[in-house]
Amino acid sequence: MHPLMKAELKWCLFRHARRSNRSHWHLQVIQGVLIECWPFTALEDIDLAAIDRRDHLLTIKGMLRELKIVYSMPEDAREAGYLQFEHFGVIPDRTASELDLTMLQQRWLRDLLWDYFAFMLRSSQKHSSAFFHTLRRACQELGAFLELAEPDRGHDLTTLTRRDVERFVADISLRAQEGLASLGTANGLRPSTMTAVTRKKILDDLHKLFRWVLDQDEHEHRRMNRDFARAFPTGGQTLHRTRSPFTDASAEALAAPDNLARLAETDPADRGMLDIWRLTAATGRRPGEVRELRLDCLGIVNRVPLLWHDQTKVGNYDEAIRIPKYAHQIVLTRRRKTIALFEHRFGRLPTPQERAGWRSSPPTPAIHGASA
Numbered sequence: 001m002h003p004l005m006k007a008e009l010k011w012c013l014f015r016h017a018r019r020s021n022r023s024h025w026h027l028q029v030i031q032g033v034l035i036e037c038w039p040f041t042a043l044e045d046i047d048l049a050a051i052d053r054r055d056h057l058l059t060i061k062g063m064l065r066e067l068k069i070v071y072s073m074p075e076d077a078r079e080a081g082y083l084q085f086e087h088f089g090v091i092p093d094r095t096a097s098e099l100d101l102t103m104l105q106q107r108w109l110r111d112l113l114w115d116y117f118a119f120m121l122r123s124s125q126k127h128s129s130a131f132f133h134t135l136r137r138a139c140q141e142l143g144a145f146l147e148l149a150e151p152d153r154g155h156d157l158t159t160l161t162r163r164d165v166e167r168f169v170a171d172i173s174l175r176a177q178e179g180l181a182s183l184g185t186a187n188g189l190r191p192s193t194m195t196a197v198t199r200k201k202i203l204d205d206l207h208k209l210f211r212w213v214l215d216q217d218e219h220e221h222r223r224m225n226r227d228f229a230r231a232f233p234t235g236g237q238t239l240h241r242t243r244s245p246f247t248d249a250s251a252e253a254l255a256a257p258d259n260l261a262r263l264a265e266t267d268p269a270d271r272g273m274l275d276i277w278r279l280t281a282a283t284g285r286r287p288g289e290v291r292e293l294r295l296d297c298l299g300i301v302n303r304v305p306l307l308w309h310d311q312t313k314v315g316n317y318d319e320a321i322r323i324p325k326y327a328h329q330i331v332l333t334r335r336r337k338t339i340a341l342f343e344h345r346f347g348r349l350p351t352p353q354e355r356a357g358w359r360s361s362p363p364t365p366a367i368h369g370a371s372a
Contacts, residue, residue: 001034002041009037011070012063023062029055036060043067065098078114083132088121099132103185104143108157108224113139116209138205140184145171148183157224165231172199200235207232254281275334282327285309295338295358298331307331 001009016025033056040046043063051057072080074087081102099117104110113136120127145168146154154160175182175194182194192198210229246254253259260274267273279290289309299306299320305328306320338358342350350358 001038004042005037005040008043008067009034009063012043012066015066015069016062025059025062026055029059032056033059033063069097074118078111078118081110083114083117085121088118090121099136101136104136104139105147106143106154106157108155109139109143112213113209116212119212134201135205135209137184138202139209141172141182141202142168142206144183160228161225162227162231165228169203169233172202175199203233203235207234270337272334275330278330279327282330283307283321283323285321293331295335295355298328298335 013025013030032053036051036056037043037046037060043060044067046060048057048060051060068077069084069086072084072087074084077084077087081100081104083099083101085097085099101110101114104113116135117132120131143154146160146164149167149171150159150164152159172182172194174180176196176199179193179195181191182198183191185191210232213224213229214226260277263277264274276287276290279285279293280287283290289311293307293309297308299308305323305325307323307327308318308320310317311319339350342354
């Protein structure tokens with residue numbers, strides 16, 4: 001095999017093995033991919049249309065995505081219309097390493113969003129995947145409106161004025177009141193119904209984005225009409241109704257031993273489905289917060305059991321709450337199972353450094369404490 005092709009395949013397999021949210025590349029599929037790659041000098045030389053087997057095609061496409069990180073620079077990604085998180089040394093939780101921005105038809109809007117994301121990624125703040133997807137969704141709604149409402153479809157940045165923003169706000173407000181479909185789509189799916197909550201989120205995100213533009217004196221988007229940027233309002237306040245508690249019948253059904261046993265049957269590998277549910281009910285935490293508990297998340301202060309967790313949705317980390325003794329025992333049992341699984345897999349006990357970053361299941365040593 002050509003040395004370049006060999007090096008690319010080694011790199012792709014190495015990178016794929018390190019990813020915590022990786023899909024499975026079976027050995028037989030990898031062997032088939034090696035045969036497909038044998039006659040070529042590099043992966044980019046392969047004609048994807050000539051590959052018959054779907055599993056081979058998907059694996060090679062995954063390898064090409066890994067190589068884009070090596071062969072491209074941030075400026076190349078900006079020009080092509082996507083954001084590569086690993087160019088900034090960051091991968092948000094539970095999302096792909098690449099964020100597509102090509103659905104934004106106006107080039108100025110796409111570049112503006114890319115520049116804002118790059119600015120935020122270079123800062124010391126940590127952002128969830130929802131931060132990027134919701135702001136892209138807001139820009140998509142604005143871009144779709146300009147496509148329909150402007151004579152030049154919104155491509156000329158210098159012609160946009162305060163009046164255009166007022167028309168946009170009136171449009172999404174009417175859609176929210178009448179329950180009409182939004183102009184933009186979320187994640188490439190069909191348009192969702194515009195609601196008061198969606199309207200508020202869109203306006204809040206656009207207000208934040210264009211306020212950032214106003215603070216960038218030497219930014220390349222300085223051609224923008226500043227009245228246009230200032231005109232984006234916040235979403236205001238929305239009516240918030242507290243969720244009604246479960247009825248007695250529902251609470252009894254959710255805690256019934258037979259139903260809990262049926263839930264445990266859906267988890268034959270014992271990865272913690274029942275434990276997550278029981279801890280969610282016992283602590284009142286979000287399921288995602290329970291799922292992401294670290295291995296050493298327990299403590300006892302004055303004989304009171306405490307649970308340390310991360311409230312990622314509101315940005316609070318290492319928060320401690322008091323828990324009942326049976327919940328404390330659930331976490332202790334899950335900790336013993338996790339350590340036993342690691343010892344069975346690697347033939348040794350974990351080091352303190354490996355324990356420090358673990359969550360609900362043990363990782364491989366190669367990914368240095370990230371969750372598996």
